[in-house]
Amino acid sequence: MKQATATFDFDDDAPLLAVEDAVVTYSTSEGDLTAVDEISFSVDENEIFGLVGESGCGKSTVAQAILSLLPSNGRVSSGSVRFRGVELTELSKRELDALRWEHFSLISQGAMNALNPVHRISNQIVEAIQAHRDVSTDEARERVAELFEVVGLDPDRMDDYPHQFSGGMKQRAYIAMSLALDPDLIIADEPTTALDVIVQDQILKRLKELRDELGISVIIISHDISVIAETCNRLGVMYSGKLMEYGNLKEIFANPYNPYTLGLQNAFPTLRGDQSDLISIPGSPPDIADLPDGCRFMDRCPFATSECGTDHPPLEAVGEDHASACYHHDSIERMREDSKNRETWNRTGADAATSGGVGDD
Numbered sequence: 175m176k177q178a179t180a181t182f183d184f185d186d187d188a189p190l191l192a193v194e195d196a197v198v199t200y201s202t203s204e205g206d207l208t209a210v211d212e213i214s215f216s217v218d219e220n221e222i223f224g225l226v227g228e229s230g231c232g233k234s235t236v237a238q239a240i241l242s243l244l245p246s247n248g249r250v251s252s253g254s255v256r257f258r259g260v261e262l263t264e265l266s267k268r269e270l271d272a273l274r275w276e277h278f279s280l281i282s283q284g285a286m287n288a289l290n291p292v293h294r295i296s297n298q299i300v301e302a303i304q305a306h307r308d309v310s311t312d313e314a315r316e317r318v319a320e321l322f323e324v325v326g327l328d329p330d331r332m333d334d335y336p337h338q339f340s341g342g343m344k345q346r347a348y349i350a351m352s353l354a355l356d357p358d359l360i361i362a363d364e365p366t367t368a369l370d371v372i373v374q375d376q377i378l379k380r381l382k383e384l385r386d387e388l389g390i391s392v393i394i395i396s397h398d399i400s401v402i403a404e405t406c407n408r409l410g411v412m413y414s415g416k417l418m419e420y421g422n423l424k425e426i427f428a429n430p431y432n433p434y435t436l437g438l439q440n441a442f443p444t445l446r447g448d449q450s451d452l453i454s455i456p457g458s459p460p461d462i463a464d465l466p467d468g469c470r471f472m473d474r475c476p477f478a479t480s481e482c483g484t485d486h487p488p489l490e491a492v493g494e495d496h497a498s499a500c501y502h503h504d505s506i507e508r509m510r511e512d513s514k515n516r517e518t519w520n521r522t523g524a525d526a527a528t529s530g531g532v533g534d535d
């Protein structure tokens with residue numbers, strides 16, 4: 175583990191990453207939009223944390239907020255993001271540049287296309303290394319060869335151009351680049367979405383092995399709960415800027431407490447599984463410019479009652495390292511059972527609230 179550097183006063187007792195009550199706002203012509211609303215989670219050393227939810231729920235915004243890479247109209251308007259105790263939202267651009275790559279790096283969905291087509295892959299990684307470390311080109315090339323081995327690429331191919339690589343190979347090369355400076359945390363935003371299922375499976379396995387071999391931590395962001403299930407130790411289920419369920423993955427998968435998690439589990443096959451029993455959640459998430467007063471999921475939830483219409487429910491502990499935001503945790507057995515029926519999901523939101531939801535248990 176890296177020790178405190180001259181520039182940063184790291185606290186070795188603090189979690190690797192701690193996000194607390196973070197609110198992210200985008201300024202738009204319609205006014206300020208809250209894309210991430212009071213989210214808290216932490217990621218420890220040697221952990222793979224998953225952030226899952228449908229498109230538009232704020233996952234990438236969370237990643238960009240952590241990395242201080244929000245678009246110019248976005249800002250962390252309150253709350254904190256701390257890396258080993260250092261508040262990232264207060265760092266200058268120069269300080270952040272020093273932290274990025276050396277301590278954390280990003281692999282995005284389009285990462286493989288971020289490789290420059292007119293330069294050899296080796297040269298691009300050498301350049302990234304030399305931008306941060308005072309090493310000779312020979313030393314940097316040795317490191318590239320080592321990194322190729324680490325991500326499962328043949329080092330003899332390191333002088334190829336990106337077009338000579340398949341999509342999966344390019345994604346591995348980008349992962350090699352993101353590992354070049356031994357970061358402690360990698361944030362992988364939909365790292366395998368553009369790849370076929372077999373390559374996707376291989377890359378996810380490799381990320382897991384890297385956690386074990388190099389002791390790094392990874393945040394995987396995906397809309398696909400089966401990707402998260404295969405790779406993560408802990409997870410946060412996001413919906414419309416809020417965390418709906420959070421904690422230990424095995425515990426959440428064995429005992430899901432949130433209707434949204436139940437819906438997501440129905441909607442995705444396992445990576446190699448059968449597609450025939452999938453039930454999708456009807457409708458779509460609310461527009462962040464026009465959020466409901468009550469539970470954000472209410473309009474699509476088959477278990478909603480009138481109680482759900484007042485405020486969004488707070489996250490509350492439902493087990494060890496397990497929290498969920500729902501007013502109907504008391505009826506969870508019935509919700510789990512009913513959620514397996516396709517018909518249940520035809521009855522949502524206002525219908526459910528007027529026909530009693532689960533509140534009459």
Ligand SMILES: Nc1ncnc2c1ncn2[C@@H]1O[C@H](COP(=O)(O)OP(=O)(O)OP(=O)(O)O)[C@@H](O)[C@H]1O
Pocket residue numbers: 200201202207209227228229230231232233234235236245247248397462
């Ligand atoms: N620069 C921006 N200005 C205004 N609104 C934005 C901006 N970027 C994102 N948003 C909005 O913030 C919300 C969250 O978007 P975000 O991209 O974080 O979600 P996501 O879960 O990562 O979805 P996806 O997987 O589709 O990227 C969405 O409603 C989106 O339209």
